[in-house]
Amino acid sequence: MTARKREEAASFLNNLGELLGGTEQSKEDLVTSLRTRGIDTDAALSEFRKILDEHAPVWRKEASIARRAALKGLDESAVPPSTSRSTLIETVGQLVSAMRQLGAPMEVGAYHREFREATDEDLRSLVADLTAQLESLKRQK
Amino acid sequence: MPEPNLPAEVLRGPDGERIYLALVSYADRMARICGWTSGKVLPTAASPQSVVHDIVVKVLQGTRGWDPGKEPDLLVAMKGMVRSDIGHLFERVETERTEPINKSRPDGTERSEEDIASGGKTPEELLLDTERTKLAFTAMDLILQEIGNNEELELVFLALNETGKPAEISEITGLPVGRVYTLKRELERIAERITPQRVVRVARKKGQS
Numbered sequence: 001m002t003a004r005k006r007e008e009a010a011s012f013l014n015n016l017g018e019l020l021g022g023t024e025q026s027k028e029d030l031v032t033s034l035r036t037r038g039i040d041t042d043a044a045l046s047e048f049r050k051i052l053d054e055h056a057p058v059w060r061k062e063a064s065i066a067r068r069a070a071l072k073g074l075d076e077s078a079v080p081p082s083t084s085r086s087t088l089i090e091t092v093g094q095l096v097s098a099m100r101q102l103g104a105p106m107e108v109g110a111y112h113r114e115f116r117e118a119t120d121e122d123l124r125s126l127v128a129d130l131t132a133q134l135e136s137l138k139r140q141k
Numbered sequence: 142m143p144e145p146n147l148p149a150e151v152l153r154g155p156d157g158e159r160i161y162l163a164l165v166s167y168a169d170r171m172a173r174i175c176g177w178t179s180g181k182v183l184p185t186a187a188s189p190q191s192v193v194h195d196i197v198v199k200v201l202q203g204t205r206g207w208d209p210g211k212e213p214d215l216l217v218a219m220k221g222m223v224r225s226d227i228g229h230l231f232e233r234v235e236t237e238r239t240e241p242i243n244k245s246r247p248d249g250t251e252r253s254e255e256d257i258a259s260g261g262k263t264p265e266e267l268l269l270d271t272e273r274t275k276l277a278f279t280a281m282d283l284i285l286q287e288i289g290n291n292e293e294l295e296l297v298f299l300a301l302n303e304t305g306k307p308a309e310i311s312e313i314t315g316l317p318v319g320r321v322y323t324l325k326r327e328l329e330r331i332a333e334r335i336t337p338q339r340v341v342r343v344a345r346k347k348g349q350s
Binding site: 005006009010011013014015016017020026030031033034036037039044045047048051055056 | 149153157163165167169174177198220270274281297303304305310325326
């Protein structure tokens with residue numbers, strides 16, 4: 001059996017794997033294809049979300065630390081400690097909307113997803129951070 | 142400021158779930174194809190989904206790297222990892238071949254290790270390579286048999302010698318790309334019918350005839 005024949009077979013099967021596995025154009029097509037093969041796509045996606053919650057939120061902790069470091073020069077008294085959590089969340093929404101109106105590419109959904117697990121301190125520092133960014137955007141306009 | 146976690150940004154983005162499902166689909170297919178060339182299925186401790194799970198975790202943690210400069214598409218980069226990991230899993234489950242290498246030449250003299258080995262491979266590795274290739278061609282023959290007289294499917298089959306990308310298959314065959322996707326689904330059904338056990342059985346029969 002020559003090396004050439006081995007390479008031919010390997011190349012064919014790699015191409016077949018490429019064609020059959022994951023060249024579907026949409027998530028819906030993938031779901032259909034996987035379910036046909038007996039794979040529980042709801043369980044798979046649930047598993048994926050768990051992975052993200054467990055391993056992707058590292059950015060949230062790091063971003064929180066970075067935010068606190070950056071805010072050393074900012075006046076955190078602009079956000080009194082007594083401000084309620086619901087007010088903080090509402091304020092974040094208002095700030096994000098204002099920034100989007102000024103053209104900043106803000107993913108509102110991303111902020112709202114993280115609120116469930118953010119501490120009050122995180123939310124206060126986020127409000128201070130976004131307030132500073134909004135002021136900066138207004139000055140640029 | 143901490144370095145941004147690029148894979149996390151992509152996987153948390155709007156395409157994240159599609160990427161994950163595409164990886165599971167690809168892992169499932171590669172497990173089937175590797176099964177053909179080894180005559181085995183994945184060990185019960187592993188599954189296509191567990192392979193993808195491990196890879197996604199390691200990419201998010203940074204213990205497996207993604208260099209967007211080398212491969213800008215995260216899905217393509219991770220498919221390479223899937224292909225590599227599944228290949229290694231099947232290499233580990235392949236039982237040792239216990240057939241003795243025939244070292245005797247027709248004239249009765251014995252071949253040396255150097256005569257038998259080529260490309261730095263041991264005799265056992267060469268034998269495994271030969272076995273895998275025989276099984277691969279048997280699987281390909283079985284696919285062709287199932288294709289039968291379907292000329293369009295045959296065109297796609299032949300194009301697979303060059304590429305696995307639907308757009309490129311469309312160019313090579315002249316078939317509209319939408320038609321290629323339809324024929325791909327037919328090939329999927331064929332692939333499902335070809336089990337590793339069937340490939341081994343047919344290869345053995347061919348070897349005996």
